Amino acid sequence: MPRSPRPAPSWALLLRLLALLRPPRLGEACSCAPAHPQQHVCHSALAIRAKISSEKVVPASADPADPQKMIRYEIKQIKMFKGFDKVNDIQYIYTPFDSSLCGVKLEANSQKQYLLTGQILSDGKVFVHLCNYIEPWENLSLLQRESLNHHYHLNCGCQITTCYTVPCTISAPNECLWTDWLLERKLYGYQAQHYVCMKHVDGTCSWYQGRLPLRKEFVDIIQP
Numbered sequence: 001m002p003r004s005p006r007p008a009p010s011w012a013l014l015l016r017l018l019a020l021l022r023p024p025r026l027g028e029a030c031s032c033a034p035a036h037p038q039q040h041v042c043h044s045a046l047a048i049r050a051k052i053s054s055e056k057v058v059p060a061s062a063d064p065a066d067p068q069k070m071i072r073y074e075i076k077q078i079k080m081f082k083g084f085d086k087v088n089d090i091q092y093i094y095t096p097f098d099s100s101l102c103g104v105k106l107e108a109n110s111q112k113q114y115l116l117t118g119q120i121l122s123d124g125k126v127f128v129h130l131c132n133y134i135e136p137w138e139n140l141s142l143l144q145r146e147s148l149n150h151h152y153h154l155n156c157g158c159q160i161t162t163c164y165t166v167p168c169t170i171s172a173p174n175e176c177l178w179t180d181w182l183l184e185r186k187l188y189g190y191q192a193q194h195y196v197c198m199k200h201v202d203g204t205c206s207w208y209q210g211r212l213p214l215r216k217e218f219v220d221i222i223q224p
Contacts, residue, residue, distance in 0.1 A: 030102035032131035034162050034187050036178050037144060038197055040133030042156035044117035046083035046126060047148060048090060049137055050075040052108040057097055069097035073106055078113060081148040086120045093118065093126045102129035113137035115148070141193040143209075151196045151208075158197040158205035162187075173204040 041047050053074040060068035073093050080090075093116065096103035106114060115135050118128035128134060137145075159175045161168075163182045170177060176197035180189035191207070198208040 030100060030130050032102065034181070035133070036160045036162075036197070037133055037188070037192055038147070038152045038155065038158075039160050040117050041082060041148065041152040044082065044132060045086060045120045046090075047081040047115070047117045048083070049078040049081070049113060050090070050093075050116055051078065051111070051113050052106045055106070055108045058094075060096075070094045071097050071103060073108065075116075082117075082153060083120065087124065087126070090126055093128050095128050102131055104128055104130055104132075104134055106134075115140060143194050143196065147196050151198065155197060155199050155205070158199050160197050174199070176205050176207055 035043070053076055055074070056072045058070050058072045060066055060070045071094070073095070075090060075093055077090050099105070113136070115133065115137055116128055117132045117134065118126050119132075121127055157174060159172060160178050161171075161175055163177050163179045166182070168177055168179070168182065178191060180187055180191045184190070195207045195209050197205050199205050
């Protein structure tokens with residue numbers, strides 16, 4: 001029998017999971033697996049462009065014995081790229097108060113705009129942390145901004161593998177190798193900013209750079 005969809009976890013459960021996943025030698029540090037911006041969008045329930053209006057520290061749960069706190073950011077949503085099927089206009093987002101649990105610090109009451117990706121919990125609240133892709137909008141390249149509308153979503157069938165050392169080879173036809181760390185010693189380098197891992201009609205994937213004209217298929221990509 002097919003399994004029924006699992007409900008999204010509560011934020012209190014997410015906080016406990018983040019605490020359990022904290023590396024033992026990095027007791028006061030947040031540790032995240034690297035992911036290309038395309039992967040972040042594909043794996044997130046939500047992607048929006050927004051400004052932060054205010055922030056407030058709130059309890060993580062209704063249990064008075066629970067010491068955990070959250071930061072509640074009031075936001076002004078500018079545009080939604082993903083999440084239409086789950087939420088409409090978003091007024092608040094939540095993040096752990098403790099930075100060691102990957103809490104995100106955002107600038108409130110400023111003109112700065114952000115790209116925010118995150119999860120939507122079972123109670124409808126939007127939860128974000130440092131392991132999500134959260135970037136000032138001004139830092140995104142033109143290709144990244146355009147890809148948020150279509151190309152990231154439509155190529156989630158592609159797999160992106162991070163290369164740390166050589167040799168680094170493709171193990172599946174739908175795989176793209178991400179070499180920013182190998183070549184530049186940083187994750188969000190030129191490849192993350194200017195390439196999309198695109199799917200062909202034969203099911204293979206490869207990197208595409210530059211402006212891509214909108215097409216009906218979106219998967220029939222002709223390499224330049």
